[in-house]
Structures are given as structure tokens and as C-alpha cells.
């Protein structure tokens with residue numbers, strides 16, 4: 022078991038030059054900042070080498086995207102890089118998060134998993150090959166405002182009530198967006214609580230916006246709110262409060 026653990030730790034070390042044994046993230050420290058930025062990178066900002074040679078970035082536009090999805094993508098993407106008065110390009114307020122269907126060569130989730138399961142593990146929201154069939158989404162983060170926005174187009178495989186999106190699929194997207202946001206803000210976390218009020222159904226095939234906002238941080242706890250609305254903001258689909266608890270990386274690796 023020690024050898025397996027070592028292999029997984031090595032995987033983490035290959036993600037960046039951090040010492041995993043120091044990776045307890047309850048207290049902010051230089052190491053926690055290093056781990057956080059490594060996680061943020063591994064969540065998509067720059068997927069490092071132990072992965073595929075050319076991993077697909079699922080957050081880029083594809084032919085299944087509606088005109089509304091593309092319009093909103095352009096709206097936020099155009100604010101990722103702005104031009105100064107002198108005509109120079111510089112980082113804008115928003116940053117697009119690339120998105121891949123796996124994080125690590127050896128997926129975490131416990132050294133007890135078989136190698137086959139580890140190698141075949143895929144991110145829940147990115148495991149359907151047919152574009153447009155399920156979760157089409159892209160996330161943008163605004164570090165200054167501590168906000169995340171997700172443009173989400175719900176495909177036909179996500180049906181719950183006839184013609185509308187399944188509540189579990191909506192919860193999945195909320196968990197994904199707030200979980201990604203909490204990780205960016207606080208490093209490795211687990212969802213401890215999601216409290217979702219479903220206000221109005223989401224038509225299948227429609228594009229909606231998820232807006233995730235930091236409420237507050239208290240010790241190991243990161244509280245986030247998230248609203249799902251129509252793209253013009255006129256209709257509220259869900260309102261959520263979420264609690265994420267910072268964890269020791271060993272908690273995930275050992276399945277504890």
C-alpha cells in the first residue's frame with residue numbers, strides 16, 4: 022500500500038514541484054498556495070505532461086453550441102484579454118477555465134481502486150462523447166470579484182420531467198461550478214453541504230447561466246452561493262447555498 026500511495030503522490034509531484042507530505046491545507050501557507058495553484062492548473066488552466074499528448078479541451082465551442090451559448094462565450098472570452106490605450110494586450114478581469122475529462126493519470130479516489138478503474142475514471146460531466154448530448158458548459162472566473170460564471174447548455178440526455186432538465190443534473194452542475202470555484206479560492210475541498218431551492222424548471226436544450234459567488238470563509242469552511250438564471254437574468258431557476266470543507270490531500274488519496 023505504501024508503494025501505491027507513493028505512486029499517487031508521485032503523480033501529484035509531477036503536477037508541480039510541491040511536497041505532498043506538507044499538503045495539509047487547513048491553514049493558509051506558502052505550501053497551501055502552491056497546492057492551490059497546482060490544483061487550479063490541474064483543473065484545467067494548464068494540464069501538465071503526465072496526461073494525453075493532446076487532451077481535448079471540452080470548454081471550447083463546438084458545433085452543438087446554440088447561438089446564445091456562443092454569444093455568451095464571446096462576451097466573457099473577449100474580457101479575458103483587453104487592450105490598453107497604448108495598444109498593448111493585457112489580462113482582463115475574466116479567465117476561461119479549460120476543462121478536461123480526467124485530472125490525473127492515476128485518478129485519485131483511494132489507493133484501494135484497481136488500476137483499471139483508476140485508468141478508466143472520467144469526470145462525470147465530461148464522459149459522453151456525443152457533443153451536445155449532455156453537459157455542454159464553460160466556466161469563467163473573476164478573481165478580483167471572487168466570482169465564477171458558467172454558461173451551461175443542457176442536452177437531451179439530461180431529461181427529468183418531460184422536456185425539462187433533471188434536478189440531479191442541475192445539482193451536478195451546481196456542485197461542479199461551486200466546487201471548482203471553492204477549489205480556486207481555498208485549495209482542495211470536499212462538498213459538505215448543498216442546499217438547493219428549485220424555483221422554475223429549465224427547458225431541455227436551453228442555455229442558462231450559473232453564477233457562483235464567495236459568501237465567506239471561516240477557518241476550513243468556504244461558503245458559496247450560486248444562482249441559476251435564464252441568460253437575460255429575468256428568470257431564476259435555482260438558488261443554492263453551498264459549504265465546502267478544506268481537506269488534507271491524504272483524505273482523498275486514502276479514500277478516508
Ligand SMILES: CCCCCCCCCC(=O)SCCNC(=O)CCNC(=O)[C@H](O)C(C)(C)COP(=O)(O)OP(=O)(O)OC[C@H]1O[C@@H](n2cnc3c(N)ncnc32)[C@H](O)[C@@H]1OP(=O)(O)O
Pocket residue numbers: 063064065144196197198200201210211212213214240241242264266267268277
Ligand atoms: C476539474 C473538475 C472539478 C470538478 C469539481 C467537482 C466538485 C465536486 C465536489 C464533490 O462533489 S465532493 C463529493 C461529495 N462530497 C463528499 O463526498 C464529502 C463527504 N464528507 C466528507 O468527506 C467529510 O464529512 C468532510 C470532508 C466534508 C468534513 O469532514 P472533516 O472530518 O474533514 O471535517 P469535520 O467533520 O471536522 O468538520 C469541519 C467543520 O465543517 C463543519 N461541517 C462538516 N460537514 C458539515 C455539513 N455537512 N454541514 C455543515 N457543516 C459541516 C463541521 O461542523 C466543522 O465546523 P467547525 O469547524 O465550525 O466545528
